[in-house]
Amino acid sequence: MKSMSLYVERESTVHHIDPITKLVYIAAAIALPIILPSLHTAWICMLISFVILGMGRVLTRSLPIIGFVGFILLTVVIIQGFFHVGNETVLFRLGSWPFYEEGLLFAMGITFRALNIVGAFLILVLTTKPSDLVESLVRKGLSPRIGYVLSSVFQIIPQMMATVDTITDAQRSRGMETEGKLMTRIKAFLPLIGPVVLSSLIDTKERTLALQVRGFNVKGSKTFLNEEKMYRYGSAMRWSMLAIVIGAVIWRVIA
Amino acid sequence: MIKIQDVCFGYNEGQDVLQGLTLEFDQRTTAIIGQNGAGKTTLVKLLKGLLKPTGGDIWVAGVNSKDVTVAQLAGKIGLVFQNPNDQIFKRTVLEEVMFGPLNMKVETAAAKQQALQALEMVGLADQTDVNPHDLGLSEKKLISIASIVAMNTDIIILDEPTIAQDAAGKRRIAQIIEQLSQEGKLVMTILHDMDFVAAHFERTIVMNRGKVVLDDKTREVFSHQDLLREACLDTPYVTQLGKQWGLPETVLTTEELISAMKRPR
Secondary structure, three states: OOOOOOOOOOOOHHHHOOHHHHHHHHHHHHHHHHHOOOHHHHHHHHHHHHHHHHHOOOHHHHHHHHHHHHHHHHHHHHHHHHHOOOOOOEEEEEOOEEEEHHHHHHHHHHHHHHHHHHHHHHHHHHHOOHHHHHHHHHHOOOOHHHHHHHHHHHHHHHHHHHHHHHHHHHHHHOOOOOOOOHHHHHHHHHHHHHHHHHHHHHHHHHHHHHHHHOOOOOOOOOOOOOOOOOOOOHHHHHHHHHHHHHHHHHHHHHO | OEEEEEEEEOOEOOEOOEEEEEEEEOOOOEEEEOOOOOOHHHHHHHHHOOOOOOEEEEEEOOEEHHHOOHHHHOOOEEEEOOOHHHOOOOOOHHHHHHHHHHHOOOOHHHHHHHHHHHHHHHOOHHHOOOOHHHOOHHHHHHHHHHHHHOOOOOEEEEEOOOOOOOHHHHHHHHHHHHHHHHOOOEEEEEOOOHHHHHHHOOEEEEEEOOEEEEEEEHHHHOOOHHHHHHOOOOOOHHHHHHHHHOOOOOOOOHHHHHHHHHOOO
């Protein structure tokens, strides 16, 4: 079955860092460029995220996503370079259209911040198993029900996609054409949606029963199958990041 | 009716599920058996055109499966899926069974006639106006069989037809297979129920790891106990009983066993 997770199995220090520390990193990476809104903070934070992706040996896997986001941000650079409100200094001209320095710097700030956020999230998504993330959150007090909903999404969606394939095959076997014109595809939709919804309802009912017979609703704290994933320096890293954020706030207030 | 020439297929590159398969199917009722992962379902999907071979060719009634869409092939070969819930979506049993013939551009009146005949064959003629989802799994399975029978194809493949069937249901399915065979259709099935295979199929093909290891008359196939064991398959209980009793021949049904046991030794 196709997996919905983007997790990449690698042997690296970043993979060994616990999910909570990675979540704290995301929060810090988002907060810092906001607290210190200079261009330098933005590109330094972005660079750190990319370096961590490299250390996790997932930089290659993140390039398509970074490239896609970068392509969209290119439009920001173009629009701001030409039309930013505070534009004064002309950098170059494209025909009769002047491209301004102020607009470029403004757009670069947005671009670096956006890529920083994307990079920070990619660190979590590419180097953390979804099940580990959910289990860590449940250990930290997240409701097991919500935890189950989150983790089951990663299983149910690929399962539904497999079911859709089977159902499509079953209807094509009865002569239903699913390829070709748009109208043909629209017509093919109805015979698929009924069995898909029904299968999903049956699956949901069976999952509910399977959970109930295994004591999912029992009250009180539960034990876990896996050992809690704790990185040796995780605590030090979290406190360090908190200290940096607090330091940035103080710097902002004083300076 | 079907010719398979040197067919290879793999879901992933370099990992062939089927390797150089060459087979021909005539009108004999045929069972394909093998352990899970042997390649039975893949073979059937290839025959139906749902998958295209990565090597070799498949001709169904003279048409190369690579040259047509699944929908175009639907008029020649019918496939009853294992889980009836994968196909049922209409509000009444009759509409569900008419879905296939209408897709084949059969006139509404003729499609209704074909559907009613198919429902008569599976014993659900009195359930035409019932919502299929109000029926049990056993009856839904019969609806899915009827919906393929109504398409009047010369070849019908049944994927695990005896699942969720009680003794009466199995007898009904055996009757359907016999009737379709008498009408000159090729009835093929994938089965794990060896007793059913022994009792109702003329030819049996044993698959193991993507290859055909035995292909013969059912009685011959079930006489090769060692080869079957290698393919992780059991012989029918009645055949095992006959061997334990010391019978020299391979018996396939209870009647044959009793008859053999009554013979003076």
